[in-house]
Amino acid sequence: MDTIPGMSLTVVGSIAFDAVSTPFGERDRMLGGSAVHFSLAASFFTDVRVVGPVGDDFTQTELEVLENRGVITDDIERVPGETFFWKGHYEFDLNTAHTDDTRLNVFGEFQPKLSEASTAADMLFLANIQPDLQRQVRAQCGDAGFVGLDTMNLWIDIAKDSLIQAISEVDCVLINDAEIRQLTGEPNLARAAAAVMAMGPRAVIAKQGEYGAALFTPGGFFALPGFPLEDVRDPTGAGDSFAGGFLGYIDGEAEEINQQTLRTAMGYGTVLASYNVEEFGTERVSRLTRDEIEARLEALRSMTDFSV
Amino acid sequence: MDTIPGMSLTVVGSIAFDAVSTPFGERDRMLGGSAVHFSLAASFFTDVRVVGPVGDDFTQTELEVLENRGVITDDIERVPGETFFWKGHYEFDLNTAHTDDTRLNVFGEFQPKLSEASTAADMLFLANIQPDLQRQVRAQCGDAGFVGLDTMNLWIDIAKDSLIQAISEVDCVLINDAEIRQLTGEPNLARAAAAVMAMGPRAVIAKQGEYGAALFTPGGFFALPGFPLEDVRDPTGAGDSFAGGFLGYIDGEAEEINQQTLRTAMGYGTVLASYNVEEFGTERVSRLTRDEIEARLEALRSMTDFSV
Numbered sequence: 099m100d101t102i103p104g105m106s107l108t109v110v111g112s113i114a115f116d117a118v119s120t121p122f123g124e125r126d127r128m129l130g131g132s133a134v135h136f137s138l139a140a141s142f143f144t145d146v147r148v149v150g151p152v153g154d155d156f157t158q159t160e161l162e163v164l165e166n167r168g169v170i171t172d173d174i175e176r177v178p179g180e181t182f183f184w185k186g187h188y189e190f191d192l193n194t195a196h197t198d199d200t201r202l203n204v205f206g207e208f209q210p211k212l213s214e215a216s217t218a219a220d221m222l223f224l225a226n227i228q229p230d231l232q233r234q235v236r237a238q239c240g241d242a243g244f245v246g247l248d249t250m251n252l253w254i255d256i257a258k259d260s261l262i263q264a265i266s267e268v269d270c271v272l273i274n275d276a277e278i279r280q281l282t283g284e285p286n287l288a289r290a291a292a293a294v295m296a297m298g299p300r301a302v303i304a305k306q307g308e309y310g311a312a313l314f315t316p317g318g319f320f321a322l323p324g325f326p327l328e329d330v331r332d333p334t335g336a337g338d339s340f341a342g343g344f345l346g347y348i349d350g351e352a353e354e355i356n357q358q359t360l361r362t363a364m365g366y367g368t369v370l371a372s373y374n375v376e377e378f379g380t381e382r383v384s385r386l387t388r389d390e391i392e393a394r395l396e397a398l399r400s401m402t403d404f405s406v
Numbered sequence: 407m408d409t410i411p412g413m414s415l416t417v418v419g420s421i422a423f424d425a426v427s428t429p430f431g432e433r434d435r436m437l438g439g440s441a442v443h444f445s446l447a448a449s450f451f452t453d454v455r456v457v458g459p460v461g462d463d464f465t466q467t468e469l470e471v472l473e474n475r476g477v478i479t480d481d482i483e484r485v486p487g488e489t490f491f492w493k494g495h496y497e498f499d500l501n502t503a504h505t506d507d508t509r510l511n512v513f514g515e516f517q518p519k520l521s522e523a524s525t526a527a528d529m530l531f532l533a534n535i536q537p538d539l540q541r542q543v544r545a546q547c548g549d550a551g552f553v554g555l556d557t558m559n560l561w562i563d564i565a566k567d568s569l570i571q572a573i574s575e576v577d578c579v580l581i582n583d584a585e586i587r588q589l590t591g592e593p594n595l596a597r598a599a600a601a602v603m604a605m606g607p608r609a610v611i612a613k614q615g616e617y618g619a620a621l622f623t624p625g626g627f628f629a630l631p632g633f634p635l636e637d638v639r640d641p642t643g644a645g646d647s648f649a650g651g652f653l654g655y656i657d658g659e660a661e662e663i664n665q666q667t668l669r670t671a672m673g674y675g676t677v678l679a680s681y682n683v684e685e686f687g688t689e690r691v692s693r694l695t696r697d698e699i700e701a702r703l704e705a706l707r708s709m710t711d712f713s714v
Contacts, residue, residue: 190593285498287616288634308595309617312631319709323620323629326596361712401627404669404710 107349108216108242109136110149110235111225111338112205113156113174116379117185120192122331128379129160131182132225132248135335138383139342139370140223141167142391144350146342147216149173149235153181153204163384173216177204192333192375193307210235217241221349223341224268226250229260236267244355246270246345247299248337254281266298272341275304275312287312288319301360303344303367305337313364320361325372325398332378336371339383343370369394415657416524416550417444418457418543419533419646420513421464421482424687425493428500430639436687437468439490440533440556443643446691447650447678448531449475450699452658454650455524457481457543461489461512471692481524485512500641500683501615518543525549529657531649532576534558537568544575552663554578554653555607556645562589574606580649583612583620595620596627609668611652611675613645621672628669633680633706640686644679647691651678677702 116130137146147170152160156176164171185199210231222242224232226249236245245268253261254277261281265271271278271294279285282293291302291314302314308330310323344367352359369391376382424438445454455478460468464484472479493507518539530550532540534557544553553576561569562585569589573579579586579602587593590601599610599622610622616638618631652675660667677699684690 192593285500286636286638288636292636306617309614310629310631312634319634320712321618321631321634321710322712323618323631326620326627326629328594328596328600330594365712399712402629402710402712404628404630404673404707 105144105350106147106219107140107144107221107223107345108147108149108212108219108239109133109140109223109225109342110210110212110232111136111223111227112182113148113150113152114182114184115155116334117183117199118332118334118378119187120332121188121190122329123378125378128381129163130184130334130379132335132338134164134380135338135374135383136223136225136342137164137169138167138380139339139374140346140349141169142343142370142386142388143346143366145170146346147173147219149175149210149212149216151175151177151182151204151208153177153179156181163380167384170215173211173213175211177207179204186334188333192330195334210238212238220244221345222246223345224248224264225338225341226253229253229257229264232264233260233267236264244269244345244348246272246341248272248341249277251277251280262297265294268299270301270303271299272303272305272337272344274337275306278302278304288314303364305340307333307336310368311340311364313360315357315360318357320357320364322364322368322398322402325368325394326401327372327376330375333375334379336375339374340367340371343367365395365398366391368398413452413658414455414527415448415452415529415531415653416455416457416520416527416547417441417448417531417533417650418518418520418539419444419531419535420490421456421458421460422490422492423463424642425491425507426640426642426686427495428640429496429498430637431686433686436689437471438492438642438687440643440646442472442688443646443682443691444531444533444650445472445477446475446688447647447682448654448657449477450651450678450694450696451654451674453478454654455481455527457518457520457524459483459485459490459512459516461485461487464489471688475692478523481519481521483519485515487512494642496641500638503642518546520546528552529653530554531653532556532572533646533649534561537561537565537572540572541568541575544572552577552653552656554580554649556580556649557585559585559588570605573602576607578609578611579607580611580613580645580652582645583614586610586612596622611672613648615641615644618676619648619672621668623665623668626665628665628672630672630676630706630710633676633702634709635680635684638683641683642687644683647682648675648679651675673703673706674699676706
């Protein structure tokens with residue numbers, strides 16, 4: 099892995115209004131979506147450009163959450179209609195999201211249009227959208243030296259061939275561990291990760307909810323536990339926040355991509371995900387500071403120190 | 407934690423014949439039981455004495471599996487009747503054991519009788535047996551400066567008060583993470599561990615199957631992933647092997663019990679559990695070498711190295 103990271107990161111994914119209910123509270127309508135959680139997390143490390151559609155109901159208030167963190171919103175496309183809407187709830191076991199309503203709205207007809215600045219990014223994250231759209235965006239970003247991809251069970255069910263094709267065109271797959279087993283038909287995680295790498299990527303991250311995340315590279319393995327928290331209020335967006343911390347650090351601060359920087363990136367991903375789940379939606383991350391990130395990364399290092 | 411470990415470890419638990427079927431093979435009748443898996447794992451580090459009953463069907467062949475590893479079998483009690491028998495199977499998801507048959511046999515009337523040598527142990531492991539029996543053994547081992555306890559959902563269901571009393575009398579609880587939530591009624595793992603420590607113990611280990619294990623101490627947290635294996639054939643006894651590696655190392659080799667030695671002990675527990683699951687029953691651990699243990703511990707250190 100000898101790619102030299104640059105300093106610009108494009109993400110394509112959903113920009114949404116979420117209605118979320120957990121045992122610890124609820125919100126009727128708040129800013130959400132994979133591209134939003136990703137870009138807020140990545141914004142601590144690098145310049146992030148968000149690509150995705152919003153409806154007439156998307157106001158300056160929501161835009162400012164992104165812009166206050168320096169996220170570049172030029173490629174957010176305004177489309178007549180309503181913004182993508184997701185409603186879900188969690189039981190006391192916060193690991194499983196139960197979807198109550200999904201309205202694609204303006205997202206239903208989404209055809210990604212990337213500005214020249216976005217296509218020039220040297221790093222790209224294809225958040226969880228239809229795999230053919232992921233491929234279109236990938237094709238437009240020919241300069242991207244490191245591309246990450248997330249997906250979900252729906253696409254494994256209804257668009258598996260497209261998904262495998264999309265995976266073959268990226269460098270790193272971030273996927274939850276039930277989905278990587280479903281995708282590969284391989285219940286053993288190490289074998290499942292090897293099967294995904296055989297499709298093309300040089301790194302696979304299995305997201306394991308509260309158990310943390312595991313990084314597989316050819317011949318390599320690294321795992322971090324989830325940061326232990328006594329108060330988790332809303333897990334929505336944890337995976338995208340992880341991806342944002344992970345790719346944001348690599349793009350903005352890693353001198354090269356190697357085992358060491360990938361591990362540090364896993365640490366930042368873990369930290370961003372942990373802050374994300376402490377409050378609803380973007381509430382915690384939108385007022386997070388870099389000092390807080392560093393303090394928690396240091397705590398995580400200490401909690402996993404097994405070198406002595 | 408200033409206990410100075412000694413060099414003798416007593417374990418009370420089941421000695422069994424197991425019939426196990428997994429997608430990777432089956433055995434009709436093989437040596438098993440919590441005390442067996444524990445003592446084999448601990449035998450690499452210290453002198454272990456096993457306390458438990460066997461029936462007429464328990465032969466020299468089974469005894470020799472223990473004795474070949476130096477396990478002291480003087481307190482294995484021969485009782486007329488048949489040895490405890492467990493039959494179970496695993497699906498491709500090896501995380502869940504499905505019990506097909508349990509015959510307590512001689513274990514049904516078990517009243518632990520410990521020799522003077524066993525009661526003099528300075529460390530004790532109360533494997534998963536009825537909590538009143540655990541308490542009886544605990545009371546007989548007054549010199550034990552560090553006592554570990556395992557349990558299962560059955561005792562939480564039918565003997566919760568006794569179990570909480572037993573927990574209050576030990577130093578370290580090793581319990582799987584579904585059970586710690588069930589025991590405490592607390593879905594958040596950090597809170598559940600704190601609730602168990604409030605019952606008395608100064609350390610709680612949440613066993614998380616393939617995800618590894620997490621150690622909670624007052625103000626402290628440490629976690630290790632499961633050792634990544636492409637071939638897992640039989641997970642039976644993984645938790646007891648973990649406990650054996652953990653307590654065996656502390657008893658035999660740790661100069662004192664502190665964060666550092668507890669973390670190293672977590673490493674040995676992880677390594678012993680990983681070898682245990684590679685083959686059926688005691689097959690792998692009974693021919694394991696200390697060099698192999700050290701090699702895998704070193705690999706685990708490298709896989710979790712996040713210090714740079």
